[in-house]
Amino acid sequence: MACMPRDPISAAERELDPAPLDAADPLATFRDRFAVPDPDLVYLDGNSLGRPPLGSLDRLARVAGQEWAGELAGAWNHWLDLPLRVGDALASAALGAVPGTVAVTDSTTVNLYRVASAALDDRPGRGVIVAAREDFPTDRYVLEGLAASRGLAIRWLDGDPIEGVSIREVQTALDADVALVLLSLVSYRSAAIVDLDAVEAAARRTGAHVVWDLSHAAGAIPVDLAARDVGLAVGCTYKYLNGGPGAPAFIYVAPRLQARLRPPIQGWFAQRDQFAMGPAFDPRHGIAGWLVGTPPVLSLVGVEEGAALIAQAGIEAIRAKSVALTGYTIALLDAELAPFGCSLGSPRDPARRGGHVSVRHRDARVLTSRLIERGVVPDFREPDVIRFGLSPLTTSFADVRRGVDALRELLTG
Numbered sequence: 001m002a003c004m005p006r007d008p009i010s011a012a013e014r015e016l017d018p019a020p021l022d023a024a025d026p027l028a029t030f031r032d033r034f035a036v037p038d039p040d041l042v043y044l045d046g047n048s049l050g051r052p053p054l055g056s057l058d059r060l061a062r063v064a065g066q067e068w069a070g071e072l073a074g075a076w077n078h079w080l081d082l083p084l085r086v087g088d089a090l091a092s093a094a095l096g097a098v099p100g101t102v103a104v105t106d107s108t109t110v111n112l113y114r115v116a117s118a119a120l121d122d123r124p125g126r127g128v129i130v131a132a133r134e135d136f137p138t139d140r141y142v143l144e145g146l147a148a149s150r151g152l153a154i155r156w157l158d159g160d161p162i163e164g165v166s167i168r169e170v171q172t173a174l175d176a177d178v179a180l181v182l183l184s185l186v187s188y189r190s191a192a193i194v195d196l197d198a199v200e201a202a203a204r205r206t207g208a209h210v211v212w213d214l215s216h217a218a219g220a221i222p223v224d225l226a227a228r229d230v231g232l233a234v235g236c237t238y239k240y241l242n243g244g245p246g247a248p249a250f251i252y253v254a255p256r257l258q259a260r261l262r263p264p265i266q267g268w269f270a271q272r273d274q275f276a277m278g279p280a281f282d283p284r285h286g287i288a289g290w291l292v293g294t295p296p297v298l299s300l301v302g303v304e305e306g307a308a309l310i311a312q313a314g315i316e317a318i319r320a321k322s323v324a325l326t327g328y329t330i331a332l333l334d335a336e337l338a339p340f341g342c343s344l345g346s347p348r349d350p351a352r353r354g355g356h357v358s359v360r361h362r363d364a365r366v367l368t369s370r371l372i373e374r375g376v377v378p379d380f381r382e383p384d385v386i387r388f389g390l391s392p393l394t395t396s397f398a399d400v401r402r403g404v405d406a407l408r409e410l411l412t413g
């Protein structure tokens, strides 16, 4: 029998080849600015804990070895303003916020409690909080605690498991009794993006405050807090912002609310003349009034380095790569995984999708463990979701290809 020529590579296969995508990626060199001790590990969990920037590792060694060891308590002269200095850096690099509106302090959970509590104080007589039933657990727990201690009701939005909370649902839930709406801009499960402008407009009409949790948005999508006249927001710095494990969260209070809302914790870092150690609390104006106690200096410098990398790459370029990475993942899912029982758990429309892709499969939990054994690290979310977290500064298209190939091999046994 005559020897058949090899099939030429089909157009479809060519489109799914990661090499040209990586070659054309303007952010490809940013991976070299991060510690990647095992280049063979396919890390798809940067939306849970971002990789360490090399600059952070240097900085940590210097702050500990020189400033802490050498300057001792004298270093507080330049450490004291870190929460505000890093807040301003983050505001401009990732949040589209003006100086003096962001502080980096405490955890997302604690900041959420503080802004929600102050917002509720500012709407006395209203009895309802609106929030999403599928939101991140700590957000729901905080609200349940606030509601219980104040005798308020929570109106839960069901949302669509893939497309997230719709503006129709929010509009239906809003009335003159709603004091506060809390929503995550990007869903931690499906990556669905909520229509922020529409929610803000609807809440303004009925006089409710809105608090945005930006944990899965910051560093992945532009949020433009100032231009969109957002009032209140909080979020993590250790996910797409690569701040490091347990790095303090950010808190954003718009200028129009800074004089109006009263922070529920009056700590000495919010005191105007902190070291006078005076008898009476006389709060600092602006976002400094939301500081509480002694800041975690070693963690804060990690956030500063993370924000610097976001600034250098540019949030618009980061978003463009994020859209390309998630789109590529979905194209591979359709071609390679859908025939084996996987389905897309994230919005198909890139405008409605954040930085990760949820792949649904009946055996998602076991498959995630098997992937990790093979050096591919996504994470699992109940009940059937494998999250492919795609960090634009460190994830390559080749990583995605290898992750999908490993999953397909497991599925075809």
Ligand SMILES: *Cc1c(COP(=O)(O)O)cnc(C)c1O
Residues within 6 Å of the ligand: 107, 108, 109, 110, 136, 138, 139, 184, 188, 213, 215, 216, 236, 249
């Ligand atoms: C990651 C995440 C948190 C985590 O809160 P911590 O206080 O940092 O533990 C909270 N909310 C959302 C939406 C998150 O994605």
